[in-house]
Amino acid sequence: MTQASFAVPTEPLSKDEAQQWQTWARGISPGQLQWLSGYLTGIQHSSAQLLELIRDLPALAPAEAAVTDKPKVTVLFGSKTGNGKQIAGQLQAQLADAGFEVALQDMNRYKPADLEKEQTAILIVSTHGEGDPPPSAEDLHAFLHSRKAPQLPNLRFAVLALGDRSYASFCQTGKEFDQRLEALGGKRLAARIDADVDYQDAADSWIADILNILQQNISQKTNLPQPALHVRAAARNGKTAESFNRKRPYQAEVLDKVLLNGRGSAKKTYHAELSLGDSGLTYQPGDTLGIYADNDPALVSALTADLGLNAEKQVTAAGKDYPLNEWLTGHAELTTVSGVFLQNYRKLASDKGFASIADGLSQILDAKDRTSAFTYGKDVWDVFRAFPIPVTEQELTGMLLPVQPRLYSIASALSAYPGEVHVTVGKVTYAHNDRLRTGLVSGFIADQLQAGGKARVFIDQNESFRLPESGDLPVIMVGPGTGVAPFRAFLQERQETGARGKNWLFFGDQHFSTDFLYQLEWQRFLKDGVLTRLNTAFSRDTRQKVYVQHRMQEHAATLYEWLEEGARFYVCGDAKRMAKDVKQTLIGIIAEQAGVENEKAAEYVKELIRDGRYMEDVY
């Protein structure tokens, strides 16, 4: 490598300063010089002479420059509805701007054994189900928790966990990745961030921190000055860029509401049509609609009376003052119990000297399964009854979490219903501890929402539940109960776009006569040739219960044929049992039809998931 030779500049550097630069610049590597040149250009603080000084140096061989000093960072994301993927893209862009060599990878596509070779890995992962990894992170998560997991003494890592505080296990998957990587010998670059549903601000500042830390690490290693941060404005996707969003819902007018079940049904499933008016909101088939509702004033007065509180007393929440009952009705999560609320409760019990109550709560909180089992079916009032402690109006306010919207799969396609959004909502109602309960939002839709009324809504994109781009590909849809909602949108879209691919729907519910949701519409789709096959399973019409997975089994050969033709496979609805049974049945069908072991068939399904051909929207 030839040495740098350049004229010593005079102004504005003194002769001494210029000589120092000259001596220093001769001693550094081409890679360092290239990096420094980017740094100086980037911050635009340097004088013309300094830039000239760099430019006058001999040209660097590009290959050499590329390999020498560009630190490599791997960004891994495990995302289901697209939030984590968007943050990962943002991080990648900013790291690349700052001169890092970045490998952006979906965990789905990442070879777990490669972790051993990584030096710096940044993980962004959400939590789904009941504290479970999103499907795309399942394999990496399982591998790291298996005996096969290697020691990772050379790995530096950081985790951004995405979640929703209202679930029993907040950010569980991110926590597990973070703890496991540490247990395997990895060094944490930065403390984990647990980001709630309004994650963007937390993500922006986490990205800035990560960049800072990585850049400091380089400058410590090389003794080079630290480059300035070019923190880009977040490249937000539609989730946050809309004028109306989760933080600022749109007041949508209800155009129509119809009960879909016939007389005598055990269920109440409503079809609601809302106008998007001039909101500018748009969506794609597969997206969900977020809906907010106020708490039942009867629950608020029963709770405050039982706790001996003054419902009119002023309380402060998030910097604002409200009468207690107003805050409880419009702003507090009351009908569900989350792990974070239980932690707040435990802390208050402990601070007030109720040690045995704090211990009892610790036992519930110590295991994910115990937390879910305890919280299922309970509301906030149940917790006060089970663990009575005296609280003030302000203490209650400080402990509760903000009310969350509920999500509903959109049941319409904008191409078929411009300016409208339709949902299919099953009313949640059950008895627990001798009290009849109604779900917050499904109860609001069922009992209060009428045509002409309004609901506060926003669109939540779901990138992992999309029709194939090619209209020629076959589509298999399994959607019992309200799970059928997005498939109404899919079929409308396939019809409107003139897609020629085959469409197969498996639908199930309790009774043919009362619960065949949207029966006439499916028949019309069949008649129009949009729906190629329809198979139904009405579980309570026969002595032996029949479910959608039984119908799949009955048509195993054709189903396998469709898959081999490149079909996309979609499952929507109940996560606890149905989605698991459907997947198991599909594995069995593949094993039987392809004449392979179950393990091989399970690998086939995994490959479908990795290729985005097996998609779930389950809850």
Ligand SMILES: Cc1cc2nc3c(=O)[nH]c(=O)nc-3n(C[C@H](O)[C@H](O)[C@H](O)COP(=O)(O)OP(=O)(O)OC[C@H]3O[C@@H](n4cnc5c(N)ncnc54)[C@H](O)[C@@H]3O)c2cc1C
């Ligand atoms: C992506 C996604 C898509 C969804 N799509 C739809 C859809 O298309 N249609 C639809 O109807 N729902 C859908 N849901 C579910 C929906 O978001 C709500 O969870 C549901 O309507 C209940 O909300 P709620 O406010 O009425 O009840 P909440 O006030 O949230 O109460 C629900 C709680 O009640 C308890 N509970 C419920 N049933 C029972 C029972 N039988 N016994 C004891 N306890 C019980 C449980 O603790 C449960 O957590 C979807 C959910 C997700 C995440």
Ligand SMILES: Cc1cc2nc3c(=O)[nH]c(=O)nc-3n(C[C@H](O)[C@H](O)[C@H](O)COP(=O)(O)O)c2cc1C
């Ligand atoms: C069906 C469903 C289940 C969820 N379960 C949990 C959970 O158990 N714990 C949690 O913290 N968040 C949970 N969440 C919230 C998601 O983690 C959160 O929306 C996150 O931003 C999603 O990120 P992603 O789009 O990258 O997957 C759940 C969300 C959905 C839709």
